[in-house]
Amino acid sequence: MYRYDEFDAAFVRQRTEQFSHQVKRRLSGELTEDQFRPLRLMNGLYLQLHAYMLRVAVPYGTLNSKQMRKLAHIARTYDRGYGHFTTRQNIQYNWPKLKDVPAILEELASVEMHAIQTSGNCIRNVTTDQFAGAAADEIIDPRPVAEIIRQWSSLHPEFSYLPRKFKIAITGAPQDRAAVKFHDIGLMATQNDAGDIGWRVFVGGGLGRTPMVAKEISDFVAHEYLLPYLEAILRVYNMYGRRDNKYKARIKILVHETGIETIREQVEAEFAEIKDGVLKLPQGELTRITEYFAAPSFEEQEQTKIDIAQFQVTDSAYARFLQNNLHPHSEEGYVSLTISLKPIGGAPGDATDKQMDAVADLAEQYSFDELRVSHEQNLVLPHVAMKDVRAIYDVLVAEGLETGNAGLISDMIACPGLDYCALANARSIPVAQAISEKFANREDEFGELKLKISGCINACGHHHVGHIGILGVEKKGTELYQITLGGDATEDATIGKILGRGVTPEEVPGALEKLLDRYIAERQSPKESFLEAYRRLGDAPFKEALYG
């Protein structure tokens, strides 16, 4: 993975000092909360319902064991013993004290981490496929380019006061696990006719109040021109994006109102001017960064497959884990292993300090010191030899991390909701817990199912792209939950459709049961997933099942 040189270290140190100084001025009363607000928001510090919340960047979701141990240490020392991994592959601490924040940032800087641009109307942490550099279906490892984008966008002087926040996602595989078409800019690796690998560029995707699937603005941008191309998009957005209404300020609205053809013309005109300028990426730099992400020294493995069937009777929990939590690896005898942060009845994405330490140990011992955070709020050991899976599983059992539910209904995305968030209209976590408890014994039967829950229309829980999405709203002082079906965050990007009137919190699990029973009854075979069945059948049978 990327390692800081002296320059990177000095950069983060200076930024940490700058922010520490700002915090001191706030604590001394020199800055009012109004004056401090824009400063703290540039550094991931939010004021939530009960306390400050600090969001720490995990660049493209990649961590080593030392960094994970530091995150555990921070949770233990400055918070209440846990952290929350987010859909943007970051980690949030929900209870830090303002006076401790400078110390936390210093601790982070000591392991090459920071909170730069995890909030504010700037370019946020670049996200990618959690299996990057490991997945069998990958065209190219997206991490070097993600790192190049991270550097280019860090404290960018022109793009730190954009109309609104700006999120970039990148995938190196045709099977999109990074939801790139739901980002302000999505990059998807592709090969042109000459056999060169470059990037398809999508612009104007997003969720929130106005969900939109991104439109393709270019079918091929070569590596060397990617930064000028991004700068051209950002400049057009910075100059023409709406600033009169924060709910219409994302680039998706600009693209929607102006039309992709006009935006493309503007971007191409800007790109033509700066294309061969100072941001053109020299091959030497690409090579240098790529070397940081060289594949680890894999060893030839005797064991090249895992026989799941033998455990189905004697150790069904382990069989489930093998069935659901392993992902094919490009190297024979290896897999990527998902550690679910969705225990039945737990808060999605939370990990305790002890669990983080345990996962760090596993990464060090079994995964070449590498860890990933997935946008589905799980942790991943990217490079695990098949022979080691059992030993890892046994440790996970001891830590309460063995849930074999990756990709199933209980592996849901849920925002923090009304329990923590100042924006929320309804609770998310209790609803998530009730659902996962309700279906704990049936989820294998349902197969692959993406359930996503948001506690308000800002859609942090990505409900628009859930195969089943749940949106909490507030009506006349009570919480009500709308159900959407058919959403899809992958390369087939689709926004789910609202099925009908909302249901009360208590009714949610029962409503899902009706929908899922109907799916089981209607599906052509157990191989037809809920999403496939929905696409074939449409709304009607599900409406009937729910509303009669």
Add this chain to the structure above:
Amino acid sequence: MDKMHTSSDAEVLTLFKDGAFVADTWRDLNEDEALTGLDHVHVPLNVYLENKAELDANKGAIGLALVPGDDVDALGEDATKFASIVVEFPAFTDGRGYSYARLLRERYNYEGELRARGDILTDQVAYFFRCGFDALTVVNEATKKALQENDTGAVSIYMQPVAPSEVPVGTRPFLRRAN
């Protein structure tokens, strides 16, 4: 609060240039003012574009005033005719002016004075300079104090190249520091 006779008083100097607050020799064009005989006056872009010949005929120094939403590309190479351009920042959150500055400097070869004016916070100062501004009109007291004490706490090394005047650092192609 009569400030009419104290405009030269150091207390109310708002123009920061070359490391110090200095007297401002420029003023804005008044509404309905005649466009002849002007000297050291900032003229709005739309007024300039509609009265180019008349304004270009002035013997005195003419400046330009840009507000967010102005079309810098419509000005184009005419930018080089001006001795001073001021870009308005009505709210610190409105970052359009940063792009205008870069276009003026990097695309339209503007080399005169480039001012940022308005809601300027301490932490934006370095960004302004990096994008090509060389003067700031500041009213925010905290920002003035920080500038006076040369204590903006800015990060002085950069992860991306912007202005051509920034100095490369080491062997990585995109790293820069202040000149």
